[in-house]
Amino acid sequence: MFNKLKSKLSGFKEKIGTKIDEKAVAVEPEETIDVPLVELSMSDSSVQETPAEVSAEKTHPVSEREPVQQETKNNKKFGFAQKAKALVFEREFILEEDDLEEPLWDLEMALLESDIALSVSEAIVESVKNQLVGTRRRIGSNTGNIVEEALKKAIYDVMSANVFDLDEYVKNASKPVHIVFIGINGTGKTTSIAKLSKRFKDQGLSVVVAAGDTFRAGAIDQLAIHANKVGVKIIKHQEQGDPAAVIYDAIQHAKAHKADIVLSDTAGRMHTNINLMEQLKKVCRVAPPDLIIFVDEAVAGNDAVERAAQFNAAVPIHGSILTKTDADSKGGAAISIAYITGKPILFLGMGQGYDDLQKFDPQWFVDQLFAE
Ligand SMILES: Nc1nc2c(ncn2[C@@H]2O[C@H](COP(=O)(O)OP(=O)(O)O)[C@@H](O)[C@H]2O)c(=O)[nH]1
Ligand SMILES: [Mg+2]
Known part of the structure; x- marks a missing residue:
């Protein structure tokens, strides 16, 4: 039932998720880059493996090792995406109005295309915005949940007006x-x-x-x-x-x-x-x-x-x-x-x-x- 609306709503969730990842990369804190690396003092350009890492490599393939372990050893081995991921998982993240502008515009379009009347779409978008802007909490694996909860609440509030059994x-x-x-x-x-x-x-x-x-x-x-x-x-x-x-x-x-x-x-x-x-x-x-x-x-x-x-x-x-x-x-x-x-x-x-x-x-x- 209502499959088009469903897919549009999940599209919005994904869009916000992407926005958050982008922002995490952009606001990456300097200290993670500034930490002096042992390997760099030995060689300017190439990153060498420490003996400890070599032995770890033999017993555990890289993919099986804990990312946190690796990061404490050598920050330089991690790309932006991974650092951003760590940031998102470990830090608080604040969503600002600017971050949401584009996804919220898309949401409004999606609602209008789903036959939701203009005034109703606006009310839903406003509610989602008010719930998300300034959200200051740990955002990681549950980014989608936060967005979903905001959308659910906005739609629930509209639907539950004057409940009559x-x-x-x-x-x-x-x-x-x-x-x-x-x-x-x-x-x-x-x-x-x-x-x-x-x-x-x-x-x-x-x-x-x-x-x-x-x-x-x-x-x-x-x-x-x-x-x-x-x-x-x-x-x-x-x-x-x-x-x-x-x-x-x-x-x-x-x-x-x-x-x-x-x-x-x-x-x-x-x-x-x-x-x-x-x-x-x-x-x-x-x-x-x-x-x-x-x-x-x-x-x-x-x-x-x-x-x-x-x-x-x-x-x-x-x-x-x-x-x-x-x-x-x-x-x-x-x-x-x-x-x-x-x-x-x-x-x-x-x-x-x-x-x-x-x-x-x-x-x-x-x-x-x-x-x-
Ligand atoms: N698929 C579907 N058809 C329905 C539904 N409700 C009514 N219909 C059909 O819509 C047509 C018109 O229904 P009817 O009750 O005669 O409408 P009325 O003129 O408002 O009384 C009929 O062919 C119904 O079988 C529904 O929920 N789903
Ligand atoms: Mg009739």
Whole structure:
């Protein structure tokens, strides 16, 4: 999942690592060069082996000997790279803003190319910069870790804004809990309702689905087929009927039968479509939802982010479901939607099967991005 983003993030890690090596060479302390060498006093140009070294050579090939041992004997035998390595391993290293400028610029480009919106990319880069600049600690084998931790924290902070646990909410809320799903056509609203129906049913909750998309031909049948397969009750009216009336009936049915949850499907709409938005407002008046969930597809990238912002402004949403993450290698929409709406991603759709629904957990998401 999100392989492009993953490789870009690891590219950034490597770039910073290279920067650190370069800087280590540049700031090599003079004393390691100034130490007088016994061998040089014997010969100006060539380095001769001491008897001790010759015997060591016989018993242990050079490659097997401890580098530290060699260095105390003869600094001149080590190239810059090795000295720099020793410096990095043994000394504290301070990262300055200048060191990071180029890699951070690359990081921002990489984030933008991964469909992460500009303001979100900037926030992540700023966070990484604040964490790394002035870092004063021993940097050696764990250089990559320091960079990775900074990136993880930056992304985690963006993703964990306003965490909302739907399962906890449903458990504690008075029943039936009414959830309305909104978004444009074809993004996966109906499929996500089917997946969630199964998920709630598997948890032992009783579910009613409301066929509130009376607009698109075949939409009612599509939901009915899912409801039948999953084994949940569907309330439906005729095509072109009033969605508010269907959804109202579904709630009445749920109340009468002490059902736990009503999941209401709606027709795809843009917030700019005044008639459809008025219809949605009517639904919310007649059959008030406890939660409104925005559904969009990861593959839409920045378009999905834009729509999330627009819907959230028109009808305040409680969270989002991002579908088709199985078909998206960029991963940016997930990060951006959470940041831009200030509302959490609740689930990721990861395929067309009923179980292809992943409850979104920021820590899980960040771990995925850095998994080998
Ligand atoms: N690969 C993949 N396809 C999905 C996912 N969610 C939905 N789809 C497909 O997207 C298409 C549109 O889904 P639908 O639920 O009808 O969208 P709606 O118009 O928003 O209700 C269908 O063919 C679904 O099978 C997903 O997570 N992964
Ligand atoms: Mg639909």
